Every structure is written in structure tokens, then in C-alpha cells.
Amino acid sequence: MPRLSADTRHTVRLDINGRALEGEAEPRMLLTDFLRHRLGLTGTHVGCEHGVCGACTIQLDGAPARACLTLAVQADGASIRTVEGLAPEPGRLSVLQEAFRRHHALQCGFCTAGILMSLDWYFRGTPDPSEADLREFLSGHICRCTGYVPIVAAALDAAKRLREAKTE
Amino acid sequence: MKPAPFDYVRAESLAELHDVLAVEGGDAAVIAGGQSLVPLLSMRMARPSVVVDIMHVEELGGISIEDKCIRVGATVRQAELLAWPDLAKRQPLLAEALPWVGHAQTRARGTVCGSVALADPSAELPLVLAALGGNIVLSSKAGRRNVKAADFFSGIMSTARNDDELIESVSFPCRREGEGFAFREFARRHGDFAIVACAAVASEKTMRLAVGGVADRAVVRDFGADVSDDALRDFAASLDARDDLHATAGYRHMLVRELGRATIDEARRCRV
Numbered sequence: 001m002p003r004l005s006a007d008t009r010h011t012v013r014l015d016i017n018g019r020a021l022e023g024e025a026e027p028r029m030l031l032t033d034f035l036r037h038r039l040g041l042t043g044t045h046v047g048c049e050h051g052v053c054g055a056c057t058i059q060l061d062g063a064p065a066r067a068c069l070t071l072a073v074q075a076d077g078a079s080i081r082t083v084e085g086l087a088p089e090p091g092r093l094s095v096l097q098e099a100f101r102r103h104h105a106l107q108c109g110f111c112t113a114g115i116l117m118s119l120d121w122y123f124r125g126t127p128d129p130s131e132a133d134l135r136e137f138l139s140g141h142i143c144r145c146t147g148y149v150p151i152v153a154a155a156l157d158a159a160k161r162l163r164e165a166k167t168e
Numbered sequence: 169m170k171p172a173p174f175d176y177v178r179a180e181s182l183a184e185l186h187d188v189l190a191v192e193g194g195d196a197a198v199i200a201g202g203q204s205l206v207p208l209l210s211m212r213m214a215r216p217s218v219v220v221d222i223m224h225v226e227e228l229g230g231i232s233i234e235d236k237c238i239r240v241g242a243t244v245r246q247a248e249l250l251a252w253p254d255l256a257k258r259q260p261l262l263a264e265a266l267p268w269v270g271h272a273q274t275r276a277r278g279t280v281c282g283s284v285a286l287a288d289p290s291a292e293l294p295l296v297l298a299a300l301g302g303n304i305v306l307s308s309k310a311g312r313r314n315v316k317a318a319d320f321f322s323g324i325m326s327t328a329r330n331d332d333e334l335i336e337s338v339s340f341p342c343r344r345e346g347e348g349f350a351f352r353e354f355a356r357r358h359g360d361f362a363i364v365a366c367a368a369v370a371s372e373k374t375m376r377l378a379v380g381g382v383a384d385r386a387v388v389r390d391f392g393a394d395v396s397d398d399a400l401r402d403f404a405a406s407l408d409a410r411d412d413l414h415a416t417a418g419y420r421h422m423l424v425r426e427l428g429r430a431t432i433d434e435a436r437r438c439r440v
Contacts, residue, residue, distance in 0.1 A: 003218070006173035027176035027219065030210070049169045050207035051274060063247065063276035069206040070277070073176050074199065074221055118273055139358045140271030 017085030034072035054141035057114035099158035171209035203278035237339035299378035348439030368435035
């Protein structure tokens with residue numbers, strides 16, 4: 001592959017939430033900034049920018065990833081899901097999102113997009129987690145206002161409803 | 169935070185990778201999962217002229233058993249090794265320690281070899297590699313060489329890797345008949361770097377204890393089968409502990425005694 005020079009912008013092509021999108025990025029551009037500034041997908045939030053807080057978590061090729069710990073050029077050709085891809089249609093929330101609303105699992109909402117993307121992935125492999133396992137999994141996310149009690153309650157409720165929907 | 173400018177090369181073969189490293193040497197940074205490198209770039213603690221992405225080099229992938237070791241290629245992510253079906257049977261210590269490495273969200277991206285290459289004194293994977301007496305395969309345009317873990321880690325984030333070399337794979341010795349293993353860690357929050365981490369390997373006549381998070385690298389000590397409180401206290405006191413934001417040196421010494429004892433006892437119980 002040719003060397004991408006530091007001071008030019010290069011085309012980065014991604015499959016995002018099932019749509020083929022492209023934009024231009026210098027090699028040093030983080031995927032968070034690429035999603036927000038180049039593609040206008042501002043649902044992915046920028047928190048600590050060094051991988052600790054979890055606010056920017058997305059799904060990258062089917063696994064959770066910190067968008068702030070990924071260069072946009074690294075992700076060229078990848079398949080990405082962001083929080084914008086969760087709702088089944090405009091005006092309708094997913095089961096997980098609805099549970100967060102019902103349980104008041106957010107106040108400012110800054111950490112929420114990342115938590116939702118992590119949980120959406122987690123429940124596919126772990127449909128019936130114990131509260132302890134769930135709390136350990138959520139240790140990859142920091143919430144500074146709601147507190148974790150309603151977040152855990154919403155997540156357990158969502159997992160239960162997703163299981164019920166599957167067996168119906 | 170924005171990284172300083174750098175060029176980017178997505179290498180497609182080992183030869184291409186070696187060529188870039190031969191020319192750029194220490195000005196190049198190898199990126200795999202990026203879970204440690206990208207924050208260093210963002211904080212501008214690392215300012216390479218070129219970042220070389222190795223994740224598309226097919227020959228660097230794969231987990232296999234070779235010479236009674238689990239050989240893990242440079243592009244194998246931590247989550248991939250954790251999900252490897254033979255892991256707990258082949259090397260229980262690795263299966264015990266891996267869930268402590270970061271969070272599920274970083275294990276999904278971070279590589280095993282990347283953590284070894286970074287050589288953070290608090291990191292779990294270098295500790296396990298040292299405890300088991302594993303090997304690191306380094307390669308460059310000039311050739312390939314095998315380095316023992318004991319000779320590889322040389323200080324805080326410092327290793328025997330030369331600037332034109334890359335870690336091609338690391339090898340963790342498989343469990344041998346009659347061995348027992350245990351891993352324990354103390355951190356403020358699960359997934360944070362360890363304040364103190366202990367790994368123990370018990371056999372019929374020996375007990376090995378390896379400690380991370382205290383000195384400038386993992387420290388390995390071999391004892392006889394019975395480890396007295398005095399011997400453990402002397403070992404803890406001999407470690408060159410540091411004070412930092414998270415804990416004092418004295419607290420770390422105390423943790424080595426307490427966690428070390430619990431880890432040793434558990435490893436002995438796990439012997440079959």
C-alpha cells in the first residue's frame with residue numbers, strides 16, 4: 001500500500017450502519033473526529049480521548065471499540081455501527097434504548113451512546129448475564145451523573161425483554 | 169487532544185514491514201490494536217514520523233501449539249486468545265489473567281504482542297510471560313531471533329527490541345503435568361492497571377511467584393515448595409517499589425505479602 005503522507009487528506013471509506021460512506025482524513029485524524037466532523041455523526045461522544053471513559057465506544061467489525069483509540073485510516077474498509085444505527089426506524093427506539101428511558105438511566109446522556117453500543121454487543125453473546133457480570137462489563141464505562149443503579153436496572157430489564165422477544 | 173502529524177503505511181507483507189522499519193528505525197511506530205499507542209500519540213508522548221499498521225499482514229496471525237508452547241502471532245487480539253477454546257486446558261494462568269487486561273472494549277482491539285511490546289510494569293501479559301518463562305520472537309530485515317522473557321524486559325516500557333525489529337510472536341509455555349497456577353490482582357477498579365498483581369506457578373518441589381506493578385518490570389522469584397512468611401516478607405522488602413498517585417511503596421510491599429500469600433496458596437491447591 002502506498003505511504004499516506006502526513007499533510008494530505010486521504011479518502012476513508014466505511015460501511016456505517018449499513019450505508020457506504022466516505023470522507024477525507026489526514027493519517028493523524030482519530031475515528032471519533034472523523035465520524036463527528038467529516039460525516040456529521042455526532043451521536044458518538046468525545047470524552048477523555050485516551051480510552052478510559054468509554055463515551056466514544058462504537059462497534060467496529062462486529063466488536064466494541066473505542067473510536068478515540070482508532071485512527072480513521074486504520075478503519076478504512078471496516079464496517080461500523082454507531083448509536084445512530086440502533087433505532088429500528090425514525091421515531092421508534094430500540095428495546096435497549098427504551099429501557100434506558102423507562103429507568104431514567106441517563107441524565108446528561110454524555111456517556112449513554114457508548115454504554116448502549118457496548119450493551120448492544122454484549123447481549124448478543126451474553127443474553128442472560130448476572131448482575132455481577134454486567135457490572136464488571138460496564139466497568140469499561142464511566143458515568144459521572146446518573147450513578148450506575150438505574151443503568152444496571154435498565155440493562156437487566158432490556159436483557160430480559162430481549163430474551164422474551166426471542167422466545168416468542 | 170490531537171496527535172502530531174505522521175505518515176501512515178498499511179503494510180501488506182512482512183517484507184514490506186521490515187523495509188519500513190529498516191529505513192525509519194526509531195522514527196517509526198508499529199501499530200496493531202492501538203490501545204496503548206494511540207493515547208501516547210494523542211498526548212504527544214510519542215511523535216513518530218510514520219505509523220506502520222501491521223494488522224493486514226496475514227502471516228502475523230494465528231494461535232498454535234509449537235514446542236509445548238502457545239504461540240501467539242502479532243496480530244492476535246486479546247479477546248481472540250481469551251476465546252481460544254483450548255486456552256484454559258493448555259495454560260490456565262493465561263486464562264486466569266486475561267480477563268484482567270483492560271476491559272472487554274479494549275481487549276476486542278488490543279493485541280497480546282502489543283502489550284508485551286509496550287512493557288508497562290503494571291501490565292498483566294508481560295507478568296504472565298515472565299512467570300511462565302516464555303519467549304519473544306523478534307524479526308527484522310536482517311533476520312529473526314528468539315529472546316527469553318527474562319532478557320526481554322529491561323525497565324519501564326523498555327525492552328531488548330531494536331528499532332528495526334518487530335515482535336512477530338510470543339510463546340507461553342503450556343501447562344505441565346502436576347503444575348498449579350493462580351493469578352490475583354489489586355486495582356482501584358476492575359480493568360485498571362494493577363497496583364500489585366501476582367502470578368504463581370506451583371509444582372511438586374517448587375513455588376514460583378511473579379509480581380507486577382511494584383518494580384520497573386515483573387520480578388520473578390523461585391522458592392522451595394513451602395514458602396514461609398519470613399521468606400515472603402524478605403522478597404517483598406527486596407522489591408524496588410515506588411510511590412505514585414495510587415499507592416505508596418510501603419502499601420505495595422504490604423500488598424505483595426498479602427496477595428502473594430493468597431496467590432501461592434491458591435496455586436498449590438490447584439495442583440492436580
